[in-house]
Amino acid sequence: MSQLRSGPSVAPHGSAAAQVSEVPPKRSAWRNLIRAFKRNPLAIFGVCFVTLVALLAILEPYLGLPEATKINLLKTLAPPSSEHLLGTDENGRDIFVRLIQGGRISLLVGLVGALLTVLIGATIGLVAGFSGGAIDILLMRITDGMMAVPLFFLVLVIVAIFGSSGTILVVTLALTRWMSVARLVRAEVLRSKHMDYVLAASSLGLPSTRIMLRHLFPAALPTTIVTTSLGVGEIMLVEAGLSFLGLGILPPTPSWGNMLSNSQYYIWSAPHLAIYPGLMILLAVLSFNAIGDALRDLLDPRSGAK
Amino acid sequence: MLRYLTQRTLASLAVLFVIVSCTFFLIKLAPGGLSILTSPEMDPEVVARITANLGLDQPAHVQYMRWLSSVVKGDLGQSLIYNRPVLTMVMERLPATLLLTGSALLVAIIVSIPCGILSARHQHSWIDQALSFISFLGLAIPGFWLGILLVLLFAVKLRWLPAAGMMTAGQEFSWIDRARHLVIPTIVLAVPSMAELMRFTRSTWIDLQHQDFVRVGRAKGLSEFAIQYRHILKNALIPIVTVIGLFLPRLAGGAAIIETLFSWPGMGSLAIDAATNRDAPLILGVTIIVSITVILSNLLVDLTYPLLDPRLKRR
Numbered sequence A: 001m002s003q004l005r006s007g008p009s010v011a012p013h014g015s016a017a018a019q020v021s022e023v024p025p026k027r028s029a030w031r032n033l034i035r036a037f038k039r040n041p042l043a044i045f046g047v048c049f050v051t052l053v054a055l056l057a058i059l060e061p062y063l064g065l066p067e068a069t070k071i072n073l074l075k076t077l078a079p080p081s082s083e084h085l086l087g088t089d090e091n092g093r094d095i096f097v098r099l100i101q102g103g104r105i106s107l108l109v110g111l112v113g114a115l116l117t118v119l120i121g122a123t124i125g126l127v128a129g130f131s132g133g134a135i136d137i138l139l140m141r142i143t144d145g146m147m148a149v150p151l152f153f154l155v156l157v158i159v160a161i162f163g164s165s166g167t168i169l170v171v172t173l174a175l176t177r178w179m180s181v182a183r184l185v186r187a188e189v190l191r192s193k194h195m196d197y198v199l200a201a202s203s204l205g206l207p208s209t210r211i212m213l214r215h216l217f218p219a220a221l222p223t224t225i226v227t228t229s230l231g232v233g234e235i236m237l238v239e240a241g242l243s244f245l246g247l248g249i250l251p252p253t254p255s256w257g258n259m260l261s262n263s264q265y266y267i268w269s270a271p272h273l274a275i276y277p278g279l280m281i282l283l284a285v286l287s288f289n290a291i292g293d294a295l296r297d298l299l300d301p302r303s304g305a306k
Numbered sequence B: 001m002l003r004y005l006t007q008r009t010l011a012s013l014a015v016l017f018v019i020v021s022c023t024f025f026l027i028k029l030a031p032g033g034l035s036i037l038t039s040p041e042m043d044p045e046v047v048a049r050i051t052a053n054l055g056l057d058q059p060a061h062v063q064y065m066r067w068l069s070s071v072v073k074g075d076l077g078q079s080l081i082y083n084r085p086v087l088t089m090v091m092e093r094l095p096a097t098l099l100l101t102g103s104a105l106l107v108a109i110i111v112s113i114p115c116g117i118l119s120a121r122h123q124h125s126w127i128d129q130a131l132s133f134i135s136f137l138g139l140a141i142p143g144f145w146l147g148i149l150l151v152l153l154f155a156v157k158l159r160w161l162p163a164a165g166m167m168t169a170g171q172e173f174s175w176i177d178r179a180r181h182l183v184i185p186t187i188v189l190a191v192p193s194m195a196e197l198m199r200f201t202r203s204t205w206i207d208l209q210h211q212d213f214v215r216v217g218r219a220k221g222l223s224e225f226a227i228q229y230r231h232i233l234k235n236a237l238i239p240i241v242t243v244i245g246l247f248l249p250r251l252a253g254g255a256a257i258i259e260t261l262f263s264w265p266g267m268g269s270l271a272i273d274a275a276t277n278r279d280a281p282l283i284l285g286v287t288i289i290v291s292i293t294v295i296l297s298n299l300l301v302d303l304t305y306p307l308l309d310p311r312l313k314r315r
Helices: A016-020 A029-038 A041-062 A095-131 A133-147 A151-162 A166-175 A179-192 A196-203 A208-244 A272-299 B002-029 B033-037 B044-054 B060-072 B086-121 B126-140 B143-157 B175-208 B212-219 B224-261 B267-276 B280-308
Strands: none
Touching: A029 A041, A029 A272, A041 A095, A041 A272, A095 A133, A095 A166, A095 A179, A095 A208, A095 A272, A133 A179, A133 B002, A151 A166, A151 A208, A151 B002, A151 B224, A151 B267, A151 B280, A166 A208, A179 A208, A196 A208, A208 A272, A208 B126, A208 B143, A272 B126, A272 B143, B002 B033, B002 B060, B002 B280, B033 B044, B033 B280, B044 B060, B086 B126, B086 B175, B086 B224, B086 B267, B086 B280, B126 B175, B143 B175, B143 B224, B175 B224, B212 B224, B224 B267, B224 B280, B267 B280
16 A cells, blocks of 8 residues: 555645755755644644654653542543543543553554564565575566455464464564565666665675665665654554454453444433544554655655656 | 466465464464364264364364365355355355455546556645545545444435345346445445555556656657557556555455445355354355455456566566
8 A cells, every 4th residue: 555655756835836846955854844744734734743642641640640540439420620631432431541651552562563564574575686586576476466465364364373462463464464565675676786886885895785775775764754754643543443343452451442342332311432443543544644645745855856 | 488377376375275274273362163064053063073073182283184075075064153164155145245345446547547646746746735635534544434424414314215135125136236326335435555656656657757768758759648658557557456456355354344334235244143153164164265365356457467477477
């Protein structure tokens, strides 16, 4: 999915003229970054939202909030009050704290999952692109084959056999989603493989791993950063779906997905049970996608030239 | 042409082989190994058959060959929870899933391609920005949450559409009734594909505007309509069909969640049910059959390429 979005043709927001003038030779990377985000208000929102969720997740133990797993059957579905900022759920648990803690898990699964995905994908892409020949063909056949198969069901098989936990989730999702990263990185490697500096490095007799890591990987780094950002959103969506079904993050640990599990039964009496966690997922995924888009405008010269 | 077809078919078979092998290694790794495919509550005769089929006392490579051959023969074992043959259970559910995913794909194609073209032809206009924003939202919204919201609005508040299931209880089957049940699940399942297809159509179309053949067409004085809908459309269809092929696995995965949410009796909800109950033979069987279905549909998509791209016919 992300390999399509990061195709060279995706036109960014803003006018074409502004885009062309956007690749000036001299300007510090930092100012370019700020400019890329300034052009994209959604990305600014994204950075703020993610920072807020992360800060709350880190500071939560020190904020003196109610306990997230404490069940109080005398106070179910309570309206917002000074004690419970967003009210309580069907078991009398504080929704605000659960949203914060759920955010912690969701962000963690998304970030670690995306990093692991990129690690696997980039390694395979580097090896395939650098080796060429039979290894390349074999690795790319595997990649194509895996893209043609509904791997979500393989995730279900793994959960059914080994049970579910944050770690299992992260590893399984990474193992089933690295393919587009591998293809993108391989394409970048093929593009820079025959550059003079790579030839120079190999004629100096440097070991292949060093050439791959020091000379080829940096060329693929922009693509990698963009796909990581987009990958966080995708993985958060899958995690939310699985947790919603009771196959991801399991109660009593709150996650945005499993907070929605029971909400459909209270949709009439307490619609806020369904609204808040869903909104958080939507905004978080939106944020990471917007950040990814802004980074691509900044890092991918081909999309900027459009 | 024939070479292209055999190539595609062989590739599909290879993928299928790998999937079946993967499932074998997964159960081999499981605590308890192959014995998770049987349960003490099963009919002893069935247990004896499965044990003999898989050769639980044999070395791993023999077990592997037996696993392959029993899958080829269509013997996917017996569900631990329902005590029924897996293949029968899955095949009963196949039509419902095909109906749901098929209509979702159709809706995505019918809505997204025209919207993508509209967006591309009026690049940077307000309509382009609005459509881009909608597709941006569509990519980020969790499907099951959208489903809950739509049920709240259309089933609970407005009472226009049923909230779940495939037919109204106690009513005879009618296509109108089925269609009414299909509306919300189809839309929810179609949304991510819709958003993605719209974005992709837009960018492909914008790319093609700068191609030489467009310039040639303009130079020889073709009407704008001919340029856009005869030349660009023909060239855009090939990448678009490729992307639609890539949607199939994801639609199948999405269907699992959506079917469960709407109690739609398809293979997806069966898979979730099996995973929840840790019913290993059933979830393996569903995975294998869903994979076969997706791979066959992909093969169908591949078969349309020679129609779209005359260069392939000559191969």
